Amino acid sequence: MNSAGQLAALLSRELPGQVHEHVRLADVSRWRIGGPAAVFVEPTSSKAAARVMAIMAERPEPLFLMGDASNTLFDDAGFSGVIMRIGRNLSSYRITSNSIWAQAGIWVPRLASAAGDAGLSGIEHTIGIPGTLGGLIVMNGGSQRKGIGLNVKEVLCADEAGHMFRLDREACGFAYRTSSLQSRRVAILEATLELEHGQRRSIRRELLGILRERRGKFPQKLPNCGSTFLSDPEMYKHIGPPGRAIEEAGLKGLRKGGACISALHANFIINEGGATSDDVLGLIALIRNEVFQRTGYLMNCEVRHLSPEGRLRPAHEAAIERWPEPPLRIADS
Structure with a gap:
């Protein structure tokens, strides 16, 4: 068994049914570009994701964390280590009063729509962003020159040794299209957002208006990764x-x-x-x-x-x- 096979076997013992070998990255990327990943993991719980971090801390192979890959260009030569996708397996959410707790793998437009249905306002600008909440938080993503960081109350992370801990908004270091999380070797697992109560009807109108505008301005039918260059x-x-x-x-x-x-x-x-x-x-x-x-x-x-x-x-x-x-x-x- 080669080293990739040995690594896959090790991870499979800890995360049965959540580990795959030689996954073609073109099949999982927004750009539909990329060669094979040696090992591909899709954890089904925050604890499982933290366990992958702990295992890989003791291994020489590289680890890459992805959500929807909406901001990543994979190489045609592939990836020699482990890619851990925090995606639909970690996409639950819960709304309480004016806050939303959500796992990092939830698709952002789904979360924005759910907030609107609950009469909560603040993240309408994210409705057309095709990515996961974790990736959005890392990049402080958004549209209309707004960022998700404005609404983040707290995030649950795992460090590279697999220890889970919480960070508040200030500790995340949000700035325009960036955060301190980009320079930290952590996995975002869950987040709590603080929103404001609003009128469902007006929130819904705004969501639909943003979607109409994006359909008219941005390519929707062919694979892409959204905006290529930053606005300076x-x-x-x-x-x-x-x-x-x-x-x-x-x-x-x-x-x-x-x-x-x-x-x-x-x-x-x-x-x-x-x-x-x-x-x-x-x-x-x-x-x-x-x-x-x-x-x-x-x-x-x-x-x-x-x-x-x-x-x-x-x-x-x-x-x-x-x-x-x-x-x-x-x-x-």
Whole structure:
């Protein structure tokens, strides 16, 4: 039995029925890109997830935590270690008065809709975000320049040794599209959100309005990872959002292999079929260079790239390493 098989067997003894080998990451990612993961774990309880953390703390193989992979570019070479998905197996929630307790794997639009049905307001802006609560909290994600951190009261985490502990909002260090959780080796398992009472009808109207707006602005039918580049406040003030800068550079519709800059929203890179991680990184390198030449601003990626060895970093850093000199526009077809 090879080392991956031995690791899978070890984890299976602790988490029967929750461990799989050689899972194709293209089948579980929002971008539909990625090679095989050596071991793939889907825990069915917070304690099981913490146990995986404890086991992997004693192992040399890398561990990557994922939710819906709505902000991750997996590499076509795959992943050599263990991927633990905190997803639909950990997606229960409970509403009490003006608070919601939820497991980190709950799908964000489901949670926003449930809050609205209960007449609770505050997270309407998340209704169109296709990800899990845990991932949203780590990134302090949201829309309309709002972040979920405003409503987080407390999170239950497991550290890399498998010890579970709680953090309040202040300890999470929320800032625009980031949190201190990004630099800590922890798994988010559960969270409690504080909301405000509102009128169900008006909340419902707002939810439906946000969904209509997103359908008109963003590509929905082809695989993508949402916004590729972060909105920089200084650039936003002088140039506008990344999508506008990319569009004004004349890059809408540009293709590299199976990847394409969306004609609907230029800050989205879509997979038109058979796109590779190199295709996406090539477009990122080209976009970044073209916008810089035009505006003087270097855009950084919101999307992160995961290497086969477990290195997670903003995708533009991987693109720069792959293409120190950005690919030429005329070569992309």
